[in-house]
Amino acid sequence: MSIVIAGATGQLGRLVVGELLQRGVPAGEIVAGGRSAEQLADLAGLGVRTASVDYNDPASVDSALSEGDTLLLISGNDIQNRTAQHETVIDAAVRAKVAHILYTSVLAADSTPIILAPDHVKAEEYILASGLPFTFLRNGWYTENYAAALAKARETGTLLGSAGEGRVASATRADYAAAIAAVLTTPGHEGRVYELSGDYAWTYEELASAFSTVLGRAVSYDSVSSAEHASALEAAGLDPATAGFLAALDGNIREDALALTTGDLARLTGRPTTPLLDGLRPLAV
Structure with a gap:
């Protein structure tokens, strides 16, 4: 029986593998699955078993799984095809x-207005219908999602957004990985739904202030409408679909779709979540 990480080539998956090793899980009991063998080579060097796992190829997934395994299904990033x-x-x-399937969903999946939710709701429903013992890890926002905004602010001194006064309870990928590893290595999580988010929900004004601190230059928040935001993103070179998607995400934040703070993340990790400033500092290097 093994712990199988489906999506181990992604940033979150790799961190989960590292957390499992730190928790003393024998490397040979971990299967790191992903489409690229090259990206798994360093994990293989640590003694972790690796497997080709392509979400588009049922046979590859079959070959990676055995009866009694615990499977972490990290949600895919192919928005057009990930339900299938x-x-x-x-x-x-x-x-x-x-024996147990864990799925990385989205914060408050069954009630949130966030544009990302429908795919996750479908996955949760499909897992429930499967009859498998499950745990839903409903991840909130990653602080690292603002890496590009931070880089832009370094150049312009401005954080452009249409989130208004909405709040975001972000945490770092390392925080989420630690919580996932805790669930993978301790009993009593079957049938549970965890709403995972940072301990504090901040505004974009606070985000701009944090940018100022880590960059060592003044950064102001330029709050615009959703339409103005989408237009500005298109002017910066994004295609209309991507620009509209990003503006819609800020609109969801304006509705406080990512503001929920439950304490689940800190309870699972046994420590406070990483403060915004500390999460941003590595991105400013």
Whole structure:
């Protein structure tokens, strides 16, 4: 019986593998799965077993799973196809008779207005219908999502956004990875739904102030409407669909879709979540 990480080539997945090793899980009991063998080579060098896992290829998922395994399904980033991809992995988990499936969902998936939620709701419903023992890890926002905004602010002294006075309870990927590893290595999580987010929900004004601190230059928040935001993003070179998507995300933040603070993340990790400033500092290097 192994712990199988589906999506181990991504940033979160790699951090989860590292957390498992730090918690004393034998490397040979971890299977790091991903599409690129090259990106898994360093994990193989640590003794971690690796496997080709392509969410578009049922056979590859079948070959990575065995009866009694614990499977972490890290949600895919192919927005156009990930509902089918998630179902491919879940179906393989059913065929393999895994003992427990964990899925990385989105904060308050079943009630949030956030544009990302529908795909996650479908995945959660599909897992429930599968009958597999499950845990839903509903991740909030990553502080690292603002790396590009930070780089732009370094050049312009401005944080452009349409989030208004909405709040974001972000945490770092390392925080989320630590919580996931805790669930993977301790009992009693079957059937649980964890709403994972940072301890404090900040505004974009506070984000701009944090940018100022880590960059050592004044950064102001330029608050605009959703339409103005989308237009500005297009003018900066983004295609209309991507610009509209990003503006819609800020609109969701304006509605406080990412403001929920439950304490679940800190309780699972056994420590406070990483403060905004500390999460941003590595991005400013």
